[in-house]
Amino acid sequence: MLGARGDLSNVFSYDTYFQYGRTLYELIYKNEFSISRLTRALDVIDDPTIANTPTSPFQPVCRSVVDGTDPFCQPYDPFGTGPTAAAVNYLNVYGTQQGITSEQIANFNVTGLLGEMGWKTPWAEDGVALNAGVEYRRESLELNPDQAFQTLPSSDLAGQGTAVLPVSGNFKVWEVFGEAQIPIVQNRFIDELTLGLGYRKSWYTVSNGRKYDTDTYKLSLEFAPIRGVRFRGAYNRAVRAPNIQELFAPQIVALDGSNDPCAKVITATDYGCLAQGLVVGQSPSPNPAGQYNGLLGGNEDLIPETATTTTLGVVLQPSFIPRLALTVDWWDIKLKDAIQGLGADAVLNTCVSQSTASFTSPACEMVVRDPAGSIWLTAGVMSSTHP
Template sequence: MCGPVATAPYFNAQNAIVKARLIANLSPNCVPYDIFGTNLEQNQAALKYFNSASNADMQFRQYDIAANIAGAPFRLPAGEVSVAAGVEWRRDTADVVNCLDCQKLALMNQNYSLYDGAIEVKEAYAEVGVPIVRDMPLAKSLELNGAVRRTDYSTSGAVTTWKVGGTWDVTDFLRFRATRSRDIRAPNINELFNPGSEGNPNVVNRVTGASGFTKSNTVGNPDLVPETGDTLTAGLVFQPSWGWSSGLRLSVDYWDIEIKDVIATQNIQDILDAVLLRKDPELSKFVVLDSSSPIGVSRVNVPQQNLNALKTHGVDIEVAYAVPLEAFDLPGQLSVRALGTWIAEYRTITTTTDIDTSGVTGTPRWSWNGLATYRNGRLTTNLMVRYTNEIRFSATAIGLDGLTAGSPEFLATAKLSNSINQNYWPAATYWNANVQYTFIDEPAKRVQGYLTVDNLFDKQPPIVAISINGTAYDLIGRAFKVGVRIAY
């Protein structure tokens, strides 16, 4: 239905200027919609009024000037010292033009903002690789390397990043390697300048107990500083060259990452609580109170902030093997490869929480990807496998898994506010297959047919799969793809 803007619940908290724009631009075009019947033609004007598409055109540009030099200026007994250095200037810009209804704040959700922004960066770097030992007992080679980079952002100032590392080839088949580095991720243009896309979330005023809709944007913050990370990696590579093992390659790497000043957003209700209950001076500028509003709040913006810390460590494993089929008098070539990751912890730390989400979907404790490829002339076949171990639905919930229904422990757990029926869900293994055959393979012409089957055994996901993020489970089922590739 249509009525005066002054009485519309979603508009009554706007300031006078916005109200004037709404009255001038929206009310004259309002057409009531008949929710009964199926006469769409009669309702076209109404649909055109309230069913606007929300969109924005974003244009990004980068201007870049760089100068680099590299070479080996001198030689040590173990080999040449390699160096590289360079300077760079670049400017990133963004211009965003949103839809007309967005500019009028006409839509209940996703009123994309009209904005532009720019970041200028100046940096200089130097790198060096130094051979220490070569062709010595228990040291076929030992090399150290290092790098340093100074980067100056127009938005947040200058930062220094660096890395030091080394490789030690004990023999032809055994290598140790390690790297220690200081890394950064600078805030991008959206995180700095985007006024956000306006929405209408539901919030609760904890002081009065009133609840209702309010205006909100997830807004950029020009005061953001770069995220800072400290990374350590160390591992080994084993690649023998004798007998049956000549096609084997095994690598194991341990990694430890700690990031500070992680750019993130707070929950909108937490921001409102901090202002109303604790009078937080930093967040008060993002909340607009309005005594005429039923909930006493007309707007709660959600700013990008340097909020969190992140700590994680684990192990990466790679195994590859070229199977010597000729030893078994078999034609073709067969190779297998597996990549695995073990995440020991994945902790997100805020001022009030420290939550380990390892084992939750998206950060499973164990995950593996395997590939076996067989080639024989024009025929190529691939068999792929993906494994994710048992996952948790939530890092903060307590499940009733394994508890006897009606037992004292079951009843006590069920009373907890964060208890759920089942928190642990089974491991998942999925197989995919692919066959390719090249019918014509000439310099000026190539015709190839292929068949791919995803989720080969049509494994069905548990019922919880639709409610969780990540890729632990396949939601589609078995799928076939067949086609022909032609090049000429």
């Protein structure tokens, strides 16, 4: 991080900085079994090159060693005394995923105490204070899984789910902003009346070509009719754009739920299950381990969420009771286009909670089953729960 600040005059000062952050990600799955090696290690025959004896009537050897297709194969015996160390070492493989996220921020802003220029009301001791500036940000994400992860489930890694594919994405944003604090009355016929204003304009560009802009602003007022009693109120428009993970995290089918309320004999009143494509009399099998598939990951088409907030409050600090302060606040928050994952169980439960055939919950469209009605027997079937 680099920065500088200083005075431009007795009225104006500046503050500027640049910062760069980088996080390295590495995931290593050790002690995974190789599917192809396990197949060869279980295909064991009597070694024709070694004579049998009464004490050793069978000389185990991999068929692949005898026919020369894999001379390094070691017989794997999961029963009896268990596998040898040589067999375990032969079967062990590993998979890796490597990634980088980074952020750059450049900011320049100027603060002005305009009271030094006479910009103040006749009833205030302090003048108008301003702050304005410009900011640039860039965030990026890269994920590079090895070949074993990219080719799942047909690759050699046992115990893994669906494929993890490479991902690369970024977004950048330019912003201009300004804020003002305007004392209207101070220590006169009322104790204080102060107005606050703020505005920020942001222009986003996503690496897939999408562009959008946002506006945020605030209006606040503090009113103290007498010392020790202060009323305050604010009206704000807040915005949160999707972050780099919400945009570009790799989409994978993975374990995301623990309950399937439709894993039973479907009846005519199971409206939510019927809306998922099941039929009366069908009986999807439950997962004995309570593990169901979900589609997880980012969504490059997300748009910013917005909130409108209103706050009203009062602060009481009676002078006759030292160090006592009482605060009462009321607020109202309306959120639109919220960016959030629902979770597989929440999606399923919302869908099956409907009690009439005349209404179908939108959550039902997020559930995809295989022809047998399962959401766990087929790797490519999921309940869609990405943001």
